[in-house]
Amino acid sequence: MENEIHSYEQQIQEINFANESKLNDLDPEQRNEYEKLKSDNNQLLSQINNSRNELEEVNVRLGQAENRLKADTLKQRAQHLREEKNHLQKRKEDLELQTNEMHLPFPEARERLMNRIKEDNAQIKQ
Numbered sequence: 001m002e003n004e005i006h007s008y009e010q011q012i013q014e015i016n017f018a019n020e021s022k023l024n025d026l027d028p029e030q031r032n033e034y035e036k037l038k039s040d041n042n043q044l045l046s047q048i049n050n051s052r053n054e055l056e057e058v059n060v061r062l063g064q065a066e067n068r069l070k071a072d073t074l075k076q077r078a079q080h081l082r083e084e085k086n087h088l089q090k091r092k093e094d095l096e097l098q099t100n101e102m103h104l105p106f107p108e109a110r111e112r113l114m115n116r117i118k119e120d121n122a123q124i125k126q
Helices: 001-027 028-071 073-101 106-125
Strands: none
Touching: 028 073
């Protein structure tokens, strides 16, 4: 294992020497551009790491907030009551519509009843 590690270290060193040789062959303008791009790359990598750390912190805080909301029984009860209120309002509207249909002329009332039956059948099929 030590021989393999030593061999890999030598290969890495040879690659680094080859890269350094290629950099030395560049004219000064290209070398400056390379150094600038290398610096920009390092800055961007740093920004990426910072952004990832920030994102991780936000995700942790979000998870904690969600857990607090799930544990809050009053919020759960409020949500349940909102859903029940919406259901009852829809039912009230349906009942008001049915009451208004009683005052309609027979042909129109019959047509609405038939439409409601078709809608109900379609919901049952679903």
